[in-house]
Amino acid sequence: MKHYDAVVIGAGNAGLTAATALQRGGSRTLLVERHNIPGGCATSFVRGNFEFEVALHQLSGLGTEDKPFVMRKFFDKLGVMDKVEFIQEHALYRLVVPGELDVTLPASWSGIRRLLQEMYPAESEAIERFMLVCEKVTLESFMTLPQAARANSEAMLRSMCPYYVQYGFRPAREVLDEFFSDAKLKNILATYWLYLGVSPSMLPFADLATMLYAYAVFKPWHIKGGSQAMSTALVESFLEAGGEVRFNCGVETIHTEGGRVSGVSLEGGERVACDAVVSNASPLITFNELLDLDRPPLKIQQDFKSRRMGTSAFVIYLGLDCTPQELGVTTASSFIYETLDEEAIHARMGSLEAPLGGMLTCYNLEDPSAAPAGKSQVVLVCLQYGDVWKSVKPEDYAQTKYAFAEKLIALIEKVYPTVRQYIEEVEVATPLTMMRYLNTPGGAIYGFQQSAQDSALLRERLDAVPGLYMAGSWTSMGGFQPTYMAGESTARAVLKQIKVKEAANV
Amino acid sequence: MSEHNALNLIAGYSEAFAAKLALEQSGSDFQEVRGEVASSVVQLHPKRLALQVAEIIEDTPSTKTLRLVAVDGQALPPFQAGQYINLFVEIDGVRTARPYAMSSSPVQRMHYDLTVKRVQGGFVSNYLLDRVSVGQRLSSSGPMGTFHHNPLFHGDDLVFLAGGSGSAPARSILLNILERELPQRFHMIYVNSHVDDVIYADELRELAAQHENFTLSEVISRPPAGYSGRSGRLSRAMLQELLGEVGDKMFYICGPTPFNDSCVALLGELGVARRRIRVEANGAPKTPHQQAGWPAGVNMDDEVTITVQGRGSFRSTVGEPLLNALERNGYFVENACRSGECSLCRVKLTSGEVFNPQEAHLRKSDRDFGWIYSCVAFPVGDIEVLL
Numbered sequence: 001m002k003h004y005d006a007v008v009i010g011a012g013n014a015g016l017t018a019a020t021a022l023q024r025g026g027s028r029t030l031l032v033e034r035h036n037i038p039g040g041c042a043t044s045f046v047r048g049n050f051e052f053e054v055a056l057h058q059l060s061g062l063g064t065e066d067k068p069f070v071m072r073k074f075f076d077k078l079g080v081m082d083k084v085e086f087i088q089e090h091a092l093y094r095l096v097v098p099g100e101l102d103v104t105l106p107a108s109w110s111g112i113r114r115l116l117q118e119m120y121p122a123e124s125e126a127i128e129r130f131m132l133v134c135e136k137v138t139l140e141s142f143m144t145l146p147q148a149a150r151a152n153s154e155a156m157l158r159s160m161c162p163y164y165v166q167y168g169f170r171p172a173r174e175v176l177d178e179f180f181s182d183a184k185l186k187n188i189l190a191t192y193w194l195y196l197g198v199s200p201s202m203l204p205f206a207d208l209a210t211m212l213y214a215y216a217v218f219k220p221w222h223i224k225g226g227s228q229a230m231s232t233a234l235v236e237s238f239l240e241a242g243g244e245v246r247f248n249c250g251v252e253t254i255h256t257e258g259g260r261v262s263g264v265s266l267e268g269g270e271r272v273a274c275d276a277v278v279s280n281a282s283p284l285i286t287f288n289e290l291l292d293l294d295r296p297p298l299k300i301q302q303d304f305k306s307r308r309m310g311t312s313a314f315v316i317y318l319g320l321d322c323t324p325q326e327l328g329v330t331t332a333s334s335f336i337y338e339t340l341d342e343e344a345i346h347a348r349m350g351s352l353e354a355p356l357g358g359m360l361t362c363y364n365l366e367d368p369s370a371a372p373a374g375k376s377q378v379v380l381v382c383l384q385y386g387d388v389w390k391s392v393k394p395e396d397y398a399q400t401k402y403a404f405a406e407k408l409i410a411l412i413e414k415v416y417p418t419v420r421q422y423i424e425e426v427e428v429a430t431p432l433t434m435m436r437y438l439n440t441p442g443g444a445i446y447g448f449q450q451s452a453q454d455s456a457l458l459r460e461r462l463d464a465v466p467g468l469y470m471a472g473s474w475t476s477m478g479g480f481q482p483t484y485m486a487g488e489s490t491a492r493a494v495l496k497q498i499k500v501k502e503a504a505n506v
Numbered sequence: 507m508s509e510h511n512a513l514n515l516i517a518g519y520s521e522a523f524a525a526k527l528a529l530e531q532s533g534s535d536f537q538e539v540r541g542e543v544a545s546s547v548v549q550l551h552p553k554r555l556a557l558q559v560a561e562i563i564e565d566t567p568s569t570k571t572l573r574l575v576a577v578d579g580q581a582l583p584p585f586q587a588g589q590y591i592n593l594f595v596e597i598d599g600v601r602t603a604r605p606y607a608m609s610s611s612p613v614q615r616m617h618y619d620l621t622v623k624r625v626q627g628g629f630v631s632n633y634l635l636d637r638v639s640v641g642q643r644l645s646s647s648g649p650m651g652t653f654h655h656n657p658l659f660h661g662d663d664l665v666f667l668a669g670g671s672g673s674a675p676a677r678s679i680l681l682n683i684l685e686r687e688l689p690q691r692f693h694m695i696y697v698n699s700h701v702d703d704v705i706y707a708d709e710l711r712e713l714a715a716q717h718e719n720f721t722l723s724e725v726i727s728r729p730p731a732g733y734s735g736r737s738g739r740l741s742r743a744m745l746q747e748l749l750g751e752v753g754d755k756m757f758y759i760c761g762p763t764p765f766n767d768s769c770v771a772l773l774g775e776l777g778v779a780r781r782r783i784r785v786e787a788n789g790a791p792k793t794p795h796q797q798a799g800w801p802a803g804v805n806m807d808d809e810v811t812i813t814v815q816g817r818g819s820f821r822s823t824v825g826e827p828l829l830n831a832l833e834r835n836g837y838f839v840e841n842a843c844r845s846g847e848c849s850l851c852r853v854k855l856t857s858g859e860v861f862n863p864q865e866a867h868l869r870k871s872d873r874d875f876g877w878i879y880s881c882v883a884f885p886v887g888d889i890e891v892l893l
Binding site: 036037044045046047051083148149151152153154156157158164165166167168169170171204205224225226228229231232233235236239247248284285288289295296300301302304305306307308316321369390394395397398402405406409420422423424426427428432435436439440441451452453455457458 | 512515519521536539546547586615657850872
């Protein structure tokens with residue numbers, strides 16, 4: 001039987017960074033992926049003359065070349081910084097509520113402050129204070145909170161994380177209400193909730209503050225060639241370091257011996273031995289279906305019981321025979337609401353009725369190479385919980401998919417009225433499509449629902465089976481930066497464990 | 507969590523913790539949804555279908571239709587009319603596959619009909635026509651492909667230009683429209699070489715007579731003496747006469763590659779926007795050396811060595827698509843469209859060079875990092891690949 005130090009199940013963001021960090025860290029690693037291509041969400045597909053970005057709307061954490069932030073060093077350490085090219089977006093987003101609101105936030109912290117203070121002079125001072133709180137909460141959660149939490153020290157929390165202590169876990173809605181009286185100003189500042197699919201009343205304030213501050217200061221980015229380019233670059237770095245990858249190859253069983261991970265069985269029947277398994281599959285499938293135990297350890301069952309399934313997405317990929325200018329697009333990212341009531345928009349995410357909120361991303365506005373000359377790559381999204389698709393009969397699936405797509409297009413048409421007449425290519429992905437390609441229950445794209453009780457600060461690691469490690473959005477925050485980072489930090493934990501074992505064997 | 511948790515100091519933390527405990531009381535360990543992802547996905551997108559030949563229908567002297575049913579007798583996955591399955595076969599020890607569009611209506615799901623026309627020297631088509639018998643088991647991919655009516659932008663005025671057995675997906679699309687009583691108009695311009703080789707001829711003529719929204723225009727390119735119907739090559743004038751105003755029509759083209767190319771050109775001349783034309787993929791190009799970018803001095807019949815990293819090597823020729831060469835030498839690579847579109851046969855080129863023809867719909871990063879679609883890759887020298 002072939003032996004590896006580590007087997008990584010799944011080549012999603014966290015699987016890729018885990019495998020690359022493990023192999024570069026000297027651990028002999030096998031990466032297996034059931035699909036034919038790496039990336040999971042971070043992928044692309046080609047239709048006609050278009051290559052569509054599947055999931056990356058705004059990459060966070062890079063900072064500019066002059067003012068770099070964590071992800072530049074991170075990608076450099078993984079050997080991919082010279083293999084990809086990043087494209088900066090110059091606005092955070094345009095939020096349009098037809099007849100009510102149309103505002104574009106620049107990708108600049110001071111620019112946002114200026115704009116909002118001009119729009120809402122009566123709330124000028126509150127804007128100033130609110131932005132300071134966002135900044136402090138973000139910096140504390142990156143710099144000092146992890147240390148204070150590890151130390152379990154009230155004194156450290158008080159002295160090192162005063163803003164986080166005052167605001168961190170409160171619902172975003174409550175904090176916004178405390179600062180502002182104008183409802184529309186609150187809509188503008190809360191817009192990023194739509195990325196996460198957790199309404200402002202359920203969303204921990206720190207999550208919103210971090211997104212807003214980090215995107216504005218470290219800028220939103222795209223990757224040339226799409227997120228697929230990063231996924232393929234990570235595989236390249238992994239192979240260069242001597243790693244072994246198999247595509248079109250799922251894992252059927254994770255084997256244990258004496259309660260400890262001993263190997264995996266691969267699709268097709270081959271069995272390999274290993275000391276550690278890093279699973280980039282959901283913990284539900286990992287523990288309930290892949291692991292060779294009848295039931296997962298009690299601690300894991302207990303953790304699952306307090307989880308709720310997170311959101312999936314409904315996505316329309318459009319190749320348009322017109323320029324972004326002809327379409328009327330002025331910012332790469334637009335959010336469009338039918339109503340100012342975010343709770344109503346959120347409630348609608350659980351149904352097949354017309355969505356009340358959606359977004360449009362135009363990839364070639366800032367990166368002309370993202371579409372053929374004179375054309376546009378445009379992606380429409382509304383987040384949606386996967387449950388409603390469970391009752392759709394297979395024979396009604398295509399029709400249901402197109403009927404719902406019509407509703408999402410109708411919403412987007414309220415702001416970009418000509419979008420339909422230029423269609424050259426179109427592909428529609430439903431929560432079932434996400435389920436197919438991500439192998440996640442409910443087609444979840446960010447793992448479990450990311451409301452306050454999902455926070456890693458309330459939970460222990462799912463480490464009840466020695467040698468089995470989880471890496472991905474299910475045990476950390478969803479999205480690109482968090483999942484890239486989760487994989488790498490899991491790899492560090494594995495490498496540390498391997499070193500301990502080696503030291504014991506000497 | 508330890509008894510004393512300093513994080514309780516954080517505003518909202520203890521509330522979140524209490525909410526978590528409450529959820530734990532009412533929640534489940536998700537055992538009840540064990541297997542649900544796999545069972546949901548397999549209903550629409552099985553990796554493989556176990557099929558059995560239930561009936562073989564002789565259509566014309568050159569064509570047969572294989573009626574395939576599920577081995578387990580259950581309904582087959584739904585498909586969108588125009589889609590295909592990739593049929594896996596083993597012929598004299600060689601495991602290979604070919605994609606075939608379903609010619610049957612998607613309204614019934616108890617069988618898929620695959621209509622197979624003899625191709626001169628066709629390795630798989632001749633096997634299916636001459637050696638497959640009723641009761642034989644075959645395996646296939648699930649239904650796939652984007653060559654189907656898309657209600658989001660295709661509209662209701664459809665024209666299908668079919669050449670020979672390119673009529674297979676047209677028949678499926680037509681039956682779907684008629685059986686579901688959809689609001690679409692369907693005009694089929696059906697070009698065949700010989701009068702005695704028109705697949706589904708009687709059925710199509712009968713349906714055209716019965717249904718106002720279906721128009722059939724037959725063209726015979728090599729008519730016998732005294733033939734009174736429309737004949738000759740499709741020309742701009744003939745198309746113009748058949749179509750009238752092109753308006754908002756959506757065009758589907760499926761036939762041999764030269765037929766497809768000529769139809770696209772003619773429609774362009776008539777002022778049809780390229781985005782209103784869908785062309786079905788057609789396998790690896792037969793004449794890649796006539797495409798732009800073919801390296802000078804390389805001949806289609808030059809011999810090359812192909813090495814599969816860590817597994818062995820064999821001789822092949824420049825003109826044989828890499829996937830076929832691998833299969834002929836006992837190496838299996840997952841595949842489906844075999845036309846450079848679906849990307850399932852993607853492999854990594856670790857040394858040497860291949861020619862990627864225009865059919866290869868590679869991603870930018872595939873090109874940058876040396877990944878190729880083996881079904882349409884032509885090795886122009888000795889190469890090494892990683893499977």
